[in-house]
Amino acid sequence: MRLNHLSRGALLTASVVFALVGCSSVNLDEQPAAPIVDSSATTDTKTGPDPRAVASVDAQAGRTLDPLNDPNNPLSKRSIFFDFDSFVVKSEYQPIVQTHGSYLGTNKQRRVTIEGHTDERGGREYNLALGQKRAEAVKQRLLLLGVVDSQVETVSFGEEKPRGTGSSEDAWAQNRRADLNYR
Amino acid sequence: MRSIPTAARGNDATLGATVIRPRGDALTRDNPDQLRDVQRVALSILNSMSKLISRPIVKPVLMRRVLCAMPAALVLGLVPSASVAQLQVQITGVGSQQFPISIASFARDGQAPPAEIDSIIRADLARSGLFRIVDAGTQPLAENASVNFGEWKGRGADALVVGSVARLADGRFDVRYRLHDTVKQTQLDGLSYVSTAADLRLTAHRIADRIYEKITGERGVFATRIAYVVQTSPKSWELHIADADGFNSQAALRSREPIISPAWAPDGTRLAYVSFESGKPVVYVHSVTTGERRAVANFRGSNSAPAWSPDGRSLAVTLTREGNSQVFLMNADGSNVRRLTTSSGIDTEPAFSTDGGSIYFTSDRGGGPQIYRMPVSGGAAQRVTFNGDYNISARVSPDGKQLAYIGRRGGRLQVYVLDLASGQEVAVTDTTSDESPSFAPNGRLLLYATEVKGRGILASASTDGRVRTRLSGPSGDIRESTWGPFIK
Numbered sequence: 001m002r003l004n005h006l007s008r009g010a011l012l013t014a015s016v017v018f019a020l021v022g023c024s025s026v027n028l029d030e031q032p033a034a035p036i037v038d039s040s041a042t043t044d045t046k047t048g049p050d051p052r053a054v055a056s057v058d059a060q061a062g063r064t065l066d067p068l069n070d071p072n073n074p075l076s077k078r079s080i081f082f083d084f085d086s087f088v089v090k091s092e093y094q095p096i097v098q099t100h101g102s103y104l105g106t107n108k109q110r111r112v113t114i115e116g117h118t119d120e121r122g123g124r125e126y127n128l129a130l131g132q133k134r135a136e137a138v139k140q141r142l143l144l145l146g147v148v149d150s151q152v153e154t155v156s157f158g159e160e161k162p163r164g165t166g167s168s169e170d171a172w173a174q175n176r177r178a179d180l181n182y183r
Numbered sequence: 184m185r186s187i188p189t190a191a192r193g194n195d196a197t198l199g200a201t202v203i204r205p206r207g208d209a210l211t212r213d214n215p216d217q218l219r220d221v222q223r224v225a226l227s228i229l230n231s232m233s234k235l236i237s238r239p240i241v242k243p244v245l246m247r248r249v250l251c252a253m254p255a256a257l258v259l260g261l262v263p264s265a266s267v268a269q270l271q272v273q274i275t276g277v278g279s280q281q282f283p284i285s286i287a288s289f290a291r292d293g294q295a296p297p298a299e300i301d302s303i304i305r306a307d308l309a310r311s312g313l314f315r316i317v318d319a320g321t322q323p324l325a326e327n328a329s330v331n332f333g334e335w336k337g338r339g340a341d342a343l344v345v346g347s348v349a350r351l352a353d354g355r356f357d358v359r360y361r362l363h364d365t366v367k368q369t370q371l372d373g374l375s376y377v378s379t380a381a382d383l384r385l386t387a388h389r390i391a392d393r394i395y396e397k398i399t400g401e402r403g404v405f406a407t408r409i410a411y412v413v414q415t416s417p418k419s420w421e422l423h424i425a426d427a428d429g430f431n432s433q434a435a436l437r438s439r440e441p442i443i444s445p446a447w448a449p450d451g452t453r454l455a456y457v458s459f460e461s462g463k464p465v466v467y468v469h470s471v472t473t474g475e476r477r478a479v480a481n482f483r484g485s486n487s488a489p490a491w492s493p494d495g496r497s498l499a500v501t502l503t504r505e506g507n508s509q510v511f512l513m514n515a516d517g518s519n520v521r522r523l524t525t526s527s528g529i530d531t532e533p534a535f536s537t538d539g540g541s542i543y544f545t546s547d548r549g550g551g552p553q554i555y556r557m558p559v560s561g562g563a564a565q566r567v568t569f570n571g572d573y574n575i576s577a578r579v580s581p582d583g584k585q586l587a588y589i590g591r592r593g594g595r596l597q598v599y600v601l602d603l604a605s606g607q608e609v610a611v612t613d614t615t616s617d618e619s620p621s622f623a624p625n626g627r628l629l630l631y632a633t634e635v636k637g638r639g640i641l642a643s644a645s646t647d648g649r650v651r652t653r654l655s656g657p658s659g660d661i662r663e664s665t666w667g668p669f670i671k
Contacts, residue, residue: 113463122596123575123589123618124443124663125488126545126552128464129501129508129529132485136507154503155463156485160441167637 067103068182074099078180080138081173084119087133089141097138100180101145108148113181114138116156117163119172124158131156134178281315282398284308285340289360290325290347296356297380300348303387304394306428307405310643311395311627312650319343326359326375332368341366344394348383355379360390362397371397384430404623407670409630410435410445410454411641412663413656421659422456424471427623427666429641429654435471446489447667448515455479455489455498466500468515479517490533490542491515492559499523499533499542510544512559523561532576535559537583543567545575554588568601570608576619580626585646587611587620587629598631600646611648621666622646630666 067073078100080093089097104110116131135154142152164171286308289301308314317340324330324345335343346360355377362372372393378386385406392403407427414420420442425432436442440459447454452471457464464487466480480486484503488510491498495515502511502520510524510533523542524530529552532545539559546555546564551572557564568574573591580587586601590608595615601608611620616634623630628643639661641654 122573122591123532123545125501125532126529126575128443128485128487129531129545132503132508133529136503154484156503157441157459157464158443160443160459 075103078182080134080178080180082134082176082178084121084172084176085130086176087130087137089137094141097141098145101142101147104142104151105146108151111151111153111183113183114152114154115179115181116154116158117161117175117177117179118159119175120159120162120167121172122159124160128156128158128160131158131178134176138178138180282313282341283315283317283339284342284344284394284398285317285319285335285338286344287319287324287346288321289345289358290323290328292347292349294350296348296350296383298383298387300346300358300360300383300387300390301344303384303428304344304391307388307391307403308394310428310650310652311403311405312645313395313399313627326361326373330363330365332363332365335363336365342371342394342398344390346390351377356383356386358383358386358390360393362394384426388426388428401627402625402669404625404628404666404669407624408451408667409641410447410665410667411632411656411661412442412445413659413661414441414639415657415659422454422469423656424454425656429656432657435469435474436476443663444488445663445665446491447665448491449493449495449668451668451670455491457487457489466498468498477517479515480511480513480520482520488532490535492535493537493539499535501531501533510542523559524557524564530555534577534579536579537581543577543579543586545577554586567603568608569606570599574599578621580622580646581624582626585622585626587622587646589617589620598629598644600629600648609648611644611646612642612651614642619663619665621664623666624669628666630664632662632664 067075070076074095077096080089080096082088083090100112104112114135116133116135118127118131118134122130132154135156139152139154143149159175162171162175163177164174286301286305305316309316317338319340326345326347328345330343330345341364343363343365344360345363346358349357351357356379357375358378359375360373361370363369364371374390374393376386376389388405391405395401395403395405405427408424409427409429410422410424412420412422418439420438420440421434422436422442422445423432424435435454436458438458438460440462442459443457445454445456448468454469454471456467456469458467459465461481464485465478466486466489467476468479469476479498480489480500480502482502482504485508486500486502487508488501489498490500498513498515500511500513501508503509505522507527508529508531509522509526510530511520512523513520523533524544524546526546526548529547530544534543535541536543536556541556541558543554543556545552548555549566552575553566554568554574554577555564556567567577567586568588568590571590571592575589577586577588579585584603586603588599588601589596590599590610596617597614598611598617598620599608600611611629612631612633614633614635618632620629620631622628627646629646630641630643632639633642634640635653641656641661641664642651643654644651
């Protein structure tokens with residue numbers, strides 16, 4: 001903590017006053033009358049801040065919630081799911097693509113990685129390529145919406161990072177997807 | 184002390200191997216007529232095993248010996264000898280003609296060596312599919328024991344292996360072996376090796392390679408190595424290197440992110456692979472002995488499917504830096520990148536032809552994934568696979584005449600072998616979730632990963648599919664297997 005000259009003096013004065021107040025239990029009747037010290041002359045209250053003031057800060061004040069982290073914002077939906085062996089972005093996911101396209105279009109500083117995934121069926125390298133195709137399909141939709149190529153990187157994890165575990169159709173459906181991952 | 188004349192042999196000199204001269208007979212290598220006779224029998228076995236793919240090795244000859252046909256339902260289970268049971272050999276297929284050989288227990292002085300040489304040799308030869316192991320009983324037969332050839336012939340063994348293991352004063356082991364022809368009553372081979380305890384398994388594999396070569400005339404692959412990936416937990420992947428029988432497995436790389444597609448450099452000292460450790464697929468080249476590694480393909484997008492050219496100077500890789508997955512060529516250090524394939528869809532999983540002049544790859548340009556071939560110098564691609572609507576992960580046989588790949592037929596993913604000249608295709612396995620087939624460097628066996636009860640395991644099969652062996656490695660989910668080259 002750093003104190004300026006003025007407030008250091010004020011503090012010193014205040015502590016003197018405090019020390020005197022601390023002696024107040026002495027019975028004045030048994031003591032010679034002590035001189036009354038006028039401290040106002042050495043306490044500069046006109047130009048310095050109140051040393052006892054407490055400024056209250058709200059950690060969230062002045063900051064708006066990042067729309068990407070707002071669960072009520074449509075941007076929080078960042079997965080697009082695909083049919084088996086398909087890389088076609090189904091119409092039901094077009095609103096999600098649209099939302100991110102508008103956001104990236106108006107926030108040119110934002111960068112996103114689209115990560116393609118597949119279910120476990122089939123070869124690992126072919127699935128990697130299929131996941132890439134899914135990521136690329138989403139990217140092409142974003143570019144049509146005015147997103148700049150340099151804002152988007154497409155990568156694939158193939159079948160290596162399943163969201164749903166097991167070998168059920170439910171798990172597979174969760175794993176055939178493209179995730180938008182903002183950086 | 185036994186007195187065995189020694190003569191250093193070039194290619195075994197590094198292991199301290201010494202040729203043991205036969206007692207009374209001329210040195211095997213100096214007696215080509217005798218060798219030819221044995222080899223003729225064995226080659227006709229090889230020939231018959233290759234029948235499915237019409238690949239005659241020698242003209243059929245009238246055989247002096249009657250080969251024993253295998254009992255129809257033979258299942259040979261060899262119990263692992265080591266306390267850490269990493270391997271189970273289970274021959275589930277049946278070869279119709281196999282060379283009958285007996286491997287006696289090796290004699291040993293006092294304390295048991297840390298590896299059962301004779302068990303390892305038996306397992307190796309059985310796994311090759313070319314040999315039928317004739318029971319030799321439990322009585323050890325020392326390398327210098329006198330052999331009653333008639334008795335062994337009577338048991339049905341056309342060849343007999345005997346040997347000894349002795350601990351030397353410095354803690355190493357002296358391993359001696361002899362291979363006898365029980366029909367001609369001659370010695371076919373004799374060698375002594377000085378081996379550290381840690382190398383005893385390797386010494387056993389080298390002896391098995393000698394036997395294999397003496398009998399078949401082809402080089403054995405038992406002393407080669409394999410690599411594979413094992414997922415040990417949901418957040419843990421390891422790239423392993425092991426002996427060809429799955430033992431001596433060691434982790435070359437551990438990661439909390441996936442590892443796929445390991446590929447051996449032709450010199451057997453480096454592996455290329457794909458690691459996701461940086462949050463996306465990047466191709467690395469990793470020196471096995473030093474652990475030194477570097478990213479050779481780390482472009483925008485995904486980098487995957489590395490394949491070495493036969494001369495080890497180039498890599499073919501799949502990059503997405505220009506959109507979808509396409510095959511690119513680069514120098515092995517990552518320089519001089521140029522695009523090879525040009526399609527609007529998926530081109531991936533490149534594999535060099537044996538002569539290095541062509542690239543086989545997987546493409547969905549015709550709809551579903553199929554194998555195509557095109558010149559390394561560029562040009563038009565030709566479709567190679569026509570059966571079924573899903574054929575991926577091609578590997579070329581060392582002689583360049585066959586293609587192994589995964590085909591999906593009726594929902595089953597199986598290893599297929601295609602004879603490139605005739606177009607004939609054979610299903611090699613009877614499992615349903617096979618992946619990543621690769622040829623042994625002598626072209627006689629395939630290594631692949633498959634699934635049993637939801638867990639990935641290793642398996643090998645003869646290229647005609649008649650003999651299959653299930654290997655099991657360390658605990659965990661095994662995948663992405665690949666057979667390494669001959670080690671010079």
